Amino acid sequence: MCVHGWMLSGRLWQPLIAQLQPQWEVWAPNLPGFGGSPRPRGLQPTLPSYGRWLAEASRERAQGRPLVLIGHSLGGSLVLHAAPLLGDQLQGVVQVAAGGGVYQPRPFRMVRRGGAGFLRWRPGWLAELPGTEAIRSPLVAELRAARGLLACSMQRGAVQQLPGLTAQLAVPSLWVVGSRDTVMEPRYVRHLAGYSPDHQVELLEGEGHLPMRTAPERLAQLISAWLNAQSVASPRSWSSASCA
Template sequence: MSSALPLLVMAHGWLLRGRLWQPLVRLLEPRWRCWTPDLPGYGQARRPQGLRPTLPAYGSWLATEASRRADGAPLVLIGHSLGGSVVLHASEQLGPQLCGVVLIGSGGGVYQRRPFLQLRRVGRLLALTQRDRRAARGLLINSTQRQAVADLPRRVSQLSVPSLWIAGSRDRVMQPLYVRHLAGFAPEHQVEVLQGAGHLPMRDQPGPLQQVLEPWLQRVASPRS
């Protein structure tokens, strides 16, 4: 493992965009290098021709782009909500360059019905501002299909790096119960619950999130013997 600090790659959730991470990034920089892309078809990012709106395809895209950006440095992948599922798919393709995975408000597609329906209603409006509405809808549909959800525990169980799972105590979209459930399949994992946080702690509680995240980052960034 390189002695360089890892590049932190932050993948946003459904109908969101990379700039959502900025309150957290401001607390982490300049010590940590951060990359907060708009996923293809979201925000200002075009979806490359031929890139299907599926978790495996987006995972491959993220792994390729993250590795290129890191330029040989180690990587930590950080995913929020649906972005957590993208991160799990990307993690399988990075080999020894990957030194850790963080999942925030991500429990494997198990969403609470009423808040999730509210999110979808808002999503139909927000999708009008997306660069690629087909990508936004398709990625959500494909990620919440029974087969995709059932496959996540297997992927989590095959993680070869430490994982940190963060839930908000007031998250109505992804309750801590479901975050703990999926985290339990990981060989080496840590679960933290942010008191008073909802589904967007990087925006609403960046300070408490940074206090949980940074000590863990320091541990996984330490060279292993």
């Protein structure tokens, strides 16, 4: 199951899914409140609440089969929150451009302000124009979900919790980051990955924050080779394919 990051949607993963199939069966849903998918009542815009949703959705989709969670950016934090709830059904974790665990007051404050400003002034009407599908997700994301998850993920407690959640991983993990990623720099990915008992870090030379879009073939080769080497899943044992 592929989990997208903040203000994005499941369609982010389409190029990667095209490379992984048919060997692997993949599901890339929209998180509730993003990509036009509604947020149900009771789902709070916090990392723990979305982590519980992710675990429940994964179990329902997998129908008892083994599964692997793949997270991107903020989606990687949701994966860490969901992992302890999946027990033996979870066979592995792949983190793409996901790291952190180091609280930085000033940069985080700037990100919060920038994100809040974008949400306040984003031109929602633009999403209705032809040819704007590529930028639709940020324009239609639910305000409360987007603002809440951004604020929650930037809190000192949430950031400092990530190393502990990573250390609790009971399955192998693969961490992939682009050498030119300025959103989540490689050093922060390596830092968080280092807390995982059984981890592997791979650097994609020349890539930025969205390697599933810019280098899907290279990323798919890394993931497939790691899955086969670790024997964490057999072909077509992930939850079934659905791209939002």
